[in-house]
Amino acid sequence: QVQLQESGPGLVKPSQTLSLTCTVSGGSISSGGYYWSWIRQHPGKGLEWIGYIYYSGSTYYNPSLKSRVTISVDTSKNQFSLKLSSVTAADTAVYYCARTTARRDSLDYWGQGTLVTVSS
Amino acid sequence: DIQMTQSPSSVSASVGDRVTITCRASQGISSWLAWYQQKPGKAPKLLIYAASSLQSGVPSRFSGSGSGTDFTLTISSLQPEDFATYYCQQANSFPHTFGQGTKLEIK
Numbered sequence: 671q672v673q674l675q676e677s678g679p680g681l682v683k684p685s686q687t688l689s690l691t692c693t694v695s696g697g698s699i700s701s702g703g704y705y706w707s708w709i710r711q712h713p714g715k716g717l718e719w720i721g722y723i724y725y726s727g728s729t730y731y732n733p734s735l736k737s738r739v740t741i742s743v744d745t746s747k748n749q750f751s752l753k754l755s756s757v758t759a760a761d762t763a764v765y766y767c768a769r770t771t772a773r774r775d776s777l778d779y780w781g782q783g784t785l786v787t788v789s790s
Numbered sequence: 791d792i793q794m795t796q797s798p799s800s801v802s803a804s805v806g807d808r809v810t811i812t813c814r815a816s817q818g819i820s821s822w823l824a825w826y827q828q829k830p831g832k833a834p835k836l837l838i839y840a841a842s843s844l845q846s847g848v849p850s851r852f853s854g855s856g857s858g859t860d861f862t863l864t865i866s867s868l869q870p871e872d873f874a875t876y877y878c879q880q881a882n883s884f885p886h887t888f889g890q891g892t893k894l895e896i897k
Binding site: 716721730731732771776778780782 | 791822824826832833834835836839840845877879881884885886887888889890891
C-alpha cells in the first residue's frame with residue numbers, strides 16, 4: 671500500500687520561500703510509471719493543481735504559479751519536494767502531495783495534507 | 791485553462807436516496823475526468839477515473855458517465871458515510887483543473 675506524508679514548516683513569512691517534502695513509502699518513485707503531484711486547497715475552498723514530476727525530473731506546472739514553483743525529486747530518499755517562492759497570504763492553504771496514475775488521468779494516493787500559513 | 795463547473799453547489803438528501811451531480815467542462819475533454827470524495831479534514835479520495843471506471847475498493851453504488859463536456863456522478867442509494875464534498879477534475883490538458891465542489895448534506 672502506497673503511503674505519502676508531507677513535511678515542512680507550518681508557518682512561513684511573506685516574501686519567503688515555502689518548502690515542503692513528500693516522503694513516499696510502499697513503493698519506489700524510481701520504478702517509474704507514475705507522476706508525483708502537489709495540490710493545494712485554500713481554507714474552505716476548492717482544490718488547485720500545482721504540478722507534478724516524473725522520476726526522471728520532467729515537470730509540469732500550473733501556469734498561474736509557474737514563475738514561483740519548483741518541484742524536484744530525490745529518488746535516493748524516495749521523496750519529492752515543492753518550493754514556492756515570494757509567498758503572500760494568498761498562498762496560505764493545505765498542501766497535499768499525491769500520486770498521479772500511470773494513465774496520468776487521476777490522483778489515486780494522497781498524503782494527509784499539511785497546513786501552511788503565510789504570516790509575519 | 792479548462793473551466794470545470796459543478797452543479798448543484800450543494801444538495802440535501804436522505805439515506806437511501808439516489809443523487810446525481812453534474813460536471814461540465816468549458817471545452818471537450820473526451821473521457822479525461824475523475825471524481826473525488828472529500829470529508830472534512832481529510833484528503834480527497836479517488837472514486838471514478840476515465841469518466842466511468844470505478845476505482846478499486848469503491849462501492850458499486852457510485853457510478854460515473856459522460857464524455858466530451860458533460861459528466862455525471864451518481865450515487866444510487868445514499869449511505870450515511872457518503873455525506874461529503876465531491877469534486878470533478880479534468881486531466882485532458884494542463885493545468886489539470888477541478889470543479890468548485892458539490893457539498894452533499896443530510897436532509
